[in-house]
Amino acid sequence: MSAAVSLCRTLFSSATVLLYRSHFSRSLFPRSYVATKIHLDELYRARKSAAEEQQPIPDQNPEAIFANNELSLHNIEIYGFDYDYTLATYTPELHKLIFALGRDALVNKLRYPEGILELEYDTDFAVRGLHFDIKKGLFLKIDQFHNIQLGTVYRGLQPVPDEEVKTLYEGTHVPVDYMNTFYGVGPMHQMVDLFALPEVTLISLVTEYFIKHNICYDSEYVFYDIRNTVQGIHTSGILHQAILKDLDLYLYSEKCHETKLLLENLASEGKKLFLVSNSGFPFIDQGMRYMVGDDWLDLFDVVIVNARKPKFFKEGSRPFRVYNVGQKAPEWGPVTSLKKGTIYHQGNHQELQKMTGWYGPKVLYFGDHVYSDLADPSLKYGWRTGAIIPELETEIQKQNSEVYKANIRWLVALQHMIDEMQHQNSPESAQVIHSWLEERNELRKLTKSLFNPQFGSLFRTYHNPTYFFRRLARFADIYMSSLTNLSRYSTNYTFYPHRILLPHEPSMYSPHRYNGGLSREANIQ
Numbered sequence: 001m002s003a004a005v006s007l008c009r010t011l012f013s014s015a016t017v018l019l020y021r022s023h024f025s026r027s028l029f030p031r032s033y034v035a036t037k038i039h040l041d042e043l044y045r046a047r048k049s050a051a052e053e054q055q056p057i058p059d060q061n062p063e064a065i066f067a068n069n070e071l072s073l074h075n076i077e078i079y080g081f082d083y084d085y086t087l088a089t090y091t092p093e094l095h096k097l098i099f100a101l102g103r104d105a106l107v108n109k110l111r112y113p114e115g116i117l118e119l120e121y122d123t124d125f126a127v128r129g130l131h132f133d134i135k136k137g138l139f140l141k142i143d144q145f146h147n148i149q150l151g152t153v154y155r156g157l158q159p160v161p162d163e164e165v166k167t168l169y170e171g172t173h174v175p176v177d178y179m180n181t182f183y184g185v186g187p188m189h190q191m192v193d194l195f196a197l198p199e200v201t202l203i204s205l206v207t208e209y210f211i212k213h214n215i216c217y218d219s220e221y222v223f224y225d226i227r228n229t230v231q232g233i234h235t236s237g238i239l240h241q242a243i244l245k246d247l248d249l250y251l252y253s254e255k256c257h258e259t260k261l262l263l264e265n266l267a268s269e270g271k272k273l274f275l276v277s278n279s280g281f282p283f284i285d286q287g288m289r290y291m292v293g294d295d296w297l298d299l300f301d302v303v304i305v306n307a308r309k310p311k312f313f314k315e316g317s318r319p320f321r322v323y324n325v326g327q328k329a330p331e332w333g334p335v336t337s338l339k340k341g342t343i344y345h346q347g348n349h350q351e352l353q354k355m356t357g358w359y360g361p362k363v364l365y366f367g368d369h370v371y372s373d374l375a376d377p378s379l380k381y382g383w384r385t386g387a388i389i390p391e392l393e394t395e396i397q398k399q400n401s402e403v404y405k406a407n408i409r410w411l412v413a414l415q416h417m418i419d420e421m422q423h424q425n426s427p428e429s430a431q432v433i434h435s436w437l438e439e440r441n442e443l444r445k446l447t448k449s450l451f452n453p454q455f456g457s458l459f460r461t462y463h464n465p466t467y468f469f470r471r472l473a474r475f476a477d478i479y480m481s482s483l484t485n486l487s488r489y490s491t492n493y494t495f496y497p498h499r500i501l502l503p504h505e506p507s508m509y510s511p512h513r514y515n516g517g518l519s520r521e522a523n524i525q
């Protein structure tokens with residue numbers, strides 16, 4: 001048996017090396033070790049064989065709740081909720097509706113070409129969290145360090161070559177002042193909310209239409225035309241009216257009963273419940289009656305509509321007004337206390353806190369918008385926060401697939417091998433290592449395409465977390481695919497985050513690395 005093969009089998013004597021970076025990895029092959037092409041080929045075969053023989057990676061539970069920060073539900077006395085995409089779980093039909101209404105408005109109101117009416121919504125093109133450069137007319141995915149993930153830059157429906165991207169941005173890094181971040185004003189806009197997918201798709205298809213028909217266009221005008229059109233669909237009430245006409249089509253009926261049980265269980269255990277939503281009361285009321293029943297208001301201690309988030313959390317000047325259900329309008333009298341069964345219009349966080357005494361870490365608020373719902377409650381007021389990320393369920397199902405597990409296992413092993421042997425500088429060794437790098441790049445493209453052929457995962461670039469996930473990790477203590485996942489946990493449950501392995505720390509194998517501490521068979525409740 002060759003020295004390389006012997007060393008390799010020693011290296012793979014435990015699953016730890018495949019799952020994490022071993023702090024012994026460089027010492028196994030000292031810099032004085034000189035490998036021939038034969039040795040490297042033997043090493044490659046042995047490593048690949050060892051990777052294939054490793055114990056199976058456990059499946060992750062798509063209905064689990066995942067912790068960025070330790071959170072004990074035992075300490076939570078008040079539960080708060082957004083409405084859209086939090087209490088109300090919408091079907092993909094809603095995105096098709098938003099796309100169609102926006103497309104038609106472009107033609108009928110802004111006089112875009114009639115041919116745009118023939119465009120159809122593509123459910124598989126985009127992912128949430130992309131950035132749109134309004135000056136250059138490009139969609140792209142950015143990681144937590146503001147680096148562009150090459151291979152995810154699109155103009156219309158066409159990928160932009162890597163070299164062109166590097167020329168346009170003088171590399172792959174996007175300066176912070178170019179980003180239109182939470183408080184920024186740069187030309188790079190992040191498409192982050194759950195209504196962004198039809199907006200991204202419409203921008204891409206309209207851009208593609210203009211390019212194919214040789215129509216001169218300004219990408220900034222196209223962006224703002226479509227953004228204002230989509231926002232107008234919301235503010236005008238057109239979207240809400242369409243949803244209310246067919247709640248069976250736009251709401252997941254199977255989630256409705258689970259939502260009702262969750263709210264009833266929390267209320268029965270003496271928890272205070274409140275709702276803060278930007279939507280109007282008539283829309284929320286019909287949706288909640290459909291999901292929970294005509295007596296849904298009995299479950300909530302405070303209901304706030306037309307809240308104007310994120311201004312609700314940022315500004316302290318807008319007072320609460322009582323919403324008159326019969327008149328379908330707010331009243332004019334002052335509000336000095338918040339009473340159960342009364343609907344409140346607008347207002348602000350300071351008054352909510354003052355009138356209820358609901359302070360800091362005893363409040364847990366759930367929402368789908370990382371910025372508007374979660375940033376200020378978490379950073380300014382110390383609320384605990386939970387993010388609803390519907391895409392999470394599908395992503396976990398894909399990462400549970402055997403093709404993903406096999407390829408990611410070999411990708412990790414291959415990268416370790418490249419890291420260990422990169423000091424080999426003979427021409428034949430360099431050629432072998434170059435072939436390994438090419439294989440690594442192909443594996444990265446493959447694993448990316450399993451999530452989305454154009455843009456990959458919502459949560460990860462090839463190896464770094466995405467810009468989206470960085471914000472999610474900062475503003476959300478816990479995150480989940482659906483609010484109803486919470487019903488699988490008792491109100492005394494504590495969510496523990498995984499210990500994050502820092503680059504300089506040694507690896508320690510954890511059996512819960514892949515299942516988040518929650519197996520499919522776990523008896524949680």
